[in-house]
Amino acid sequence: MKYLLCSLLLLVFPATATWYPVKVRADGEAQLYKPLVRANKAWRLCALLPHGKDHYWWGVAWGLAEEADRLGVEIGIYDAGGYTEAERQLRQLDECEARGAQGYILAAVSAELFNAELPRLRAKDAKVVDLVNGINSNQVDSRSLVSFVDMTQAAVQYLFAASGRQDFSLAWFPGPSGAGWVMDAELGLKQGLSGSQVELIEGGYGVTETFVQADLVRALTRRFQADYLLGNAVAATVAARMFPGRVLAFYSNPQTMALVEQGKLMATVTDLPVLQARISVDLAVRLLQGEKVPGRVSPEIRVVTPQNISELDMSQTLPPEGQWMTYRELSKLEGAKPDP
Numbered sequence: 001m002k003y004l005l006c007s008l009l010l011l012v013f014p015a016t017a018t019w020y021p022v023k024v025r026a027d028g029e030a031q032l033y034k035p036l037v038r039a040n041k042a043w044r045l046c047a048l049l050p051h052g053k054d055h056y057w058w059g060v061a062w063g064l065a066e067e068a069d070r071l072g073v074e075i076g077i078y079d080a081g082g083y084t085e086a087e088r089q090l091r092q093l094d095e096c097e098a099r100g101a102q103g104y105i106l107a108a109v110s111a112e113l114f115n116a117e118l119p120r121l122r123a124k125d126a127k128v129v130d131l132v133n134g135i136n137s138n139q140v141d142s143r144s145l146v147s148f149v150d151m152t153q154a155a156v157q158y159l160f161a162a163s164g165r166q167d168f169s170l171a172w173f174p175g176p177s178g179a180g181w182v183m184d185a186e187l188g189l190k191q192g193l194s195g196s197q198v199e200l201i202e203g204g205y206g207v208t209e210t211f212v213q214a215d216l217v218r219a220l221t222r223r224f225q226a227d228y229l230l231g232n233a234v235a236a237t238v239a240a241r242m243f244p245g246r247v248l249a250f251y252s253n254p255q256t257m258a259l260v261e262q263g264k265l266m267a268t269v270t271d272l273p274v275l276q277a278r279i280s281v282d283l284a285v286r287l288l289q290g291e292k293v294p295g296r297v298s299p300e301i302r303v304v305t306p307q308n309i310s311e312l313d314m315s316q317t318l319p320p321e322g323q324w325m326t327y328r329e330l331s332k333l334e335g336a337k338p339d340p
Contacts (some may be wrong), residue, residue: 001038001159002032007222007303011012013304019278019315019316020033020034020035020073021033021137022275022299022300022316023299023300024187024235024279024297024298024299024300025297025298025300026294026296026297026298027294027295027296033089033279033297033336034066035071035278035279035282036066036071036282036286037286038071038072039071039285039289040289042072042073042074043073043074043102043103043166043284043285043288044073044074044099044100044101044103044169044330045068045073045074045075045076045101045102045103045104045105045130045281045284045285046075046076046078046093046096046099046101046103046104046105046330047064047075047076047077047078047104047105047106047156048076048078048079048080048084048089048093048096048104048105048107048108048257049061049077049079049080049082049107049108049160049177050079050080050082050083050089050107050108050109050133051082051083051085052078052079052325052327053068053082054208054234055253055254055255055318055319055324056233056251056252056253056273057273058276058319058323058324058325058326059130059248059273059274059277059317059318059319060131060132060274060276060277061077061079061277061319061325061326061327062274062277062323062326063273063274063275063276063277063278063281063319063321064105064277065077065079066278066330067277067278067281067282068281068311071281071282071285073285074330074331075105075281075283075330076096076099076101076326076328076329076330077326077327077328078092078095078096078327079255079325079327080092080109080225080250082109082207082272083109083110083176083178083179083207083208084109084113084176085109087197088108088111088114089108089113089115090113090117092103092301093106093114093117095330097121097333098328099333100166100292100330100333101126101129101330102127102288103126103128103129103284103285103287103288104121104126104127104128104129104284105131105144105208105280105281105284106128106129106130106131106135106140107131107132107133108130108133108135108180109132109133109179110137110178110179110180110185111133111134111135111136111178111179111180112135113135114135115135115137115139115336116138118135118137118139118140118245119139121330122139122150126317127141127284127288128140128141129141129142129143129144129280129283129284129287130142130143130144130145131143131144131145131205131276131277131280132144132145132146132179132180132181132273132276132277133145133178133179133181134148134184135180135181135213135256138213139228141283141287141293141297142283142293142294142295142296142297143295143340144276144278144279144280144283144296144297144298144300145296145298146179146271146272146276146279146298146299147184147188147298148182148184148185148188148250148251149185149187149188149191150188150301151185151251151269151271152185152186152187152188152189152192152230152250152269153188153189153191153192153299154187154248154269154301154303155192155230155248155249155267155269155282155303156189156192156230156252156304157192158194158248158267159228159230159248159266159267159268159306160196160217160268161228162266163228166196166197166198166229167196167197167198168198168199168228169198169199169201169224169225169226169227169228170193170198170199170200170202170226170227170228170230171202171203171220171221171224171226171228171229171230171231171239171282172189172200172201172202172203172229172230172231173203173206173213173216173217173229173230173231173232173235173236173239174186174189174203174205174223174231174232174237175206175207175208175232176205176206176207176208177284177303178203179327180317182205185232186305188250189230196331199280199310201224201226203217203219203220203229203235204216204220205217208233208235209234210233210234210237210238210313210329213231213232213234213235213238214238215236216235217229217235217239217242221239221242221243226244227246228247228248229243229246229247230247230248230249230250231247231248231249231250232249232250232251233249233253233255233256233268234253235249235253236248236249236256236259236265237249237253237255237256237259237265237266240256240264240265240299241264243261244263244264244265245263245264245265245266247264247265247266247269248265248266248267248269249265249268249269250269251269251271252268252269252270252271252304252317253266253318254318257304257309257314257317257318260304260305260306260309261306261309263306266305267303267304267305268303268304269301269302269303269304270301270302270304270312270316271299271301271319272299272301272316272317273301273317274301274315274317274318274319275316276299277301279297279299299316
C-alpha cells in the first residue's frame with residue numbers, strides 16, 4: 001500500500017507546478033478559475049478546520065498554507081479536534097478575532113455552529129468564506145465547496161452503470177451525525193436512489209476515524225449481506241479490504257485512491273479538496289481587496305475508477321508524500337493584550 005501511494009504521488013507532484021487555471025462552476029456557470037498573482041497587502045486570515053486526523057484535511061491545510069504563501073498573506077490554521085468539538089472551534093474563532101483576523105475561512109463542525117457569530121464578524125467588516133463542509137447561513141460572503149449531494153449522486157449513478165442493475169441491496173455509511181456534508185450526502189443518496197428498487201441498509205453514524213467506522217462495518221456485515229457498500233472514505237477503505245470489488249467511496253483519501261488503483265475499490269469520488277482550499281484563500285483575499293466574487297465556486301467533481309485514475313492530477317486532491325497536518329498560529333498584533 002505504501003509503495004502504491006508513493007508511486008501515485010510521485011507521478012502527479014511535479015517539482016514546480018502551477019495549479020491554475022482549473023475548471024470550476026461559479027454560481028452554476030462553467031468557467032476556468034484563475035487566482036490573483038499576489039495580494040495587495042499582507043492580509044490576516046484565520047482558517048478553522050474540523051480536525052486534522054486524516055489525509056483529506058491534511059490536504060486542505062496544505063492547500064491553505066501554500067496559497068497563503070503564494071499570495072503573500074498571513075494565515076492561522078487551526079483544527080477543532082473532531083466533529084464533537086463545537087465549543088473548541090468557537091473558542092478558536094474567538095482567538096482569531098482577538099488576534100485581529102480580517103478574513104475567516106470556516107470548515108464548520110456543524111452547519112449551524114457559527115450562525116450567532118457571523119453577524120458580529122460582518123459588523124466588523126470581516127470577510128467570511130465557507131469551506132468544504134457547508135454553513136447554513138446567508139451571512140457568509142462566498143463559498144468554496146462542492147455539493148456532497150452531487151458527489152453521492154455521482155457515486156450512485158456510477159454504481160447503476162457499472163452493475164447494470166437498479167435492484168440490489170446497498171449498505172450505507174454516511175459519517176458523523178449533524179455534519180453539513182453528511183446531511184448533503186444523505187440527500188444525494190435519497191435523490192439518486194429515487195425510482196429504483198435498491199434496498200438500502202443503514203450502517204449508522206460515526207466520526208470518520210478508523211476504529212469507529214470499522215466497528216460500524218463489522219456490525220452491519222455480521223447481520224446483513226449487502227450486494228454493494230457505499231460510504232465515507234474511511235468506511236470504504238475498511239470495507240474494500242473485506243469485500244473487494246463491491247465498495248464505493250463518495251469522497252476520496254490516499255487509501256481510496258490506492259485501493260482503486262489495485263482494483264479493490266470500484267470507484268471513489270473526488271471533490272478536489274486541495275483546490276477548494278486554495279480557492280477559498282483567493283476568494284478571501286479578493287473580498288478583502290474589495291472585489292466582487294461569486295457566491296459559490298465549486299471545482300469539477302470526478303468519479304475515479306481503475307480505468308481513469310492514471311489521468312488524475314493528484315495534487316488537486318492530496319497533499320504531497322510525507323506532508324502531514326499543517327498548523328499555523330496567527331501572530332499577535334502589536335500592542336495586543338496577552339492571552340489569558
